[in-house]
Amino acid sequence: MIKFIDAVMGSGKSTYAIQYVTSSQDTKFIIAAITLSEVERYSQACGLPQPQSEFSKINDLENRIKRGESVVITHALLLSISENKALLHRLMQQEYVLILDEVLSSPIYPLAIEKDTLKTLQLAGLIEIHESTGKIQWLGEAEYEDRVSLRDACLNGEAYAGDDSFAVGLICKDLFKAFNSIVVLTYMAEYSLMYKYFELYSFPVSIVTLKNGKETNELPVFSGKQFRNLITIDAVKRRILSDIKLSSSSVSKMNAKKAERVSKAISGFFDDNRNKANKQDRLWTTYKAAMGKFSGSRARPLYDATNFLQHTSRGTNDYQNVVAAAYALDKHLNPGIVKFFARKGISYKKRNGKQPSGEEMWALSEMLQWLWRTRIRKKQSIELYVPSERMKRLLSNWLT
Structure with a gap:
């Protein structure tokens, strides 16, 4: 059985997981987190070991599973298990429970x-x-x-x-079949590619949320009203770029003139917030292929590769002091994946009036994960520039 714990960032999902593990002494767990710092946090909080790399982490992990030990690992190490049929068999024999802190980024x-x-x-x-x-x-x-x-x-x-x-x-489905049960901690679960992956393979899935730190079968709340006073979305008219498309295909074909307009707009945003945020307190992103096109071009640029963070980033706490952020892209599902879903009879819900489509909710959830790398994760205010009118609309609606 696969259970998603679906709750907004900062609602106590990791605290819930730690309490679940520490109160279940007779259960064998593998906890998988994205970053090494999060692995360390879970390891200390739960009193569980991490695989060591004297020879190789996968060999150490295999030995620990043979002994029936609970352990904390990275997503990357978890994925490497799928290539080890003997290890998958041992997992199944030992009846392990997997706790996955955040969905895997690319199951499809x-x-x-x-x-x-x-x-x-x-x-x-x-x-x-x-x-x-x-x-x-x-x-x-x-x-x-x-x-x-x-x-x-x-x-x-x-x-x-x-x-x-x-x-x-698609990643190997045997990886998930090897566990007795799986708990996934995330937000907007039903719009994630991982949820669609489980739907594709007909895995039994349930979604619950948290209320006062405890599971409830109430519907997850997809609203960010509680954060609306913490996120100031830049509304300066000269930085409105409604005629410039920022999808992956559009930025890859963008000419130098339009790219310069985007670059100047981002620089202007950071310049206006210079007194609030030094360079190390600024963060920006776009599609990696467009990074060079949009990078600041002055002798001492207000932003460049040193404060760029990939738009797919999750889990890291390295940027939790960021005050000003620029999200310079319009996120869309890969067209090939959309076609694949259609062929398999799996689809996201269509847009209905003011209700966003499933694909829009996926885009919003991806954006929120990136934003939560900043100091908003500490419930401190941020300044935000979103040149894409579509992404700005999705975020603004979520905040209201």
């Missing part, structure tokens, strides 16, 4: 291929594509050094073809 992910790649690989006898399901079977050698991402997706998980120009990979 696009594979980098060019047009006609799949057709070429088929003709070469390296893959076979199931006619009705689109599942790709790898027929080549495991050591084949070309198309490594596709090869590994097929061998370590699953891969599915769309048309000739895209394919998606």
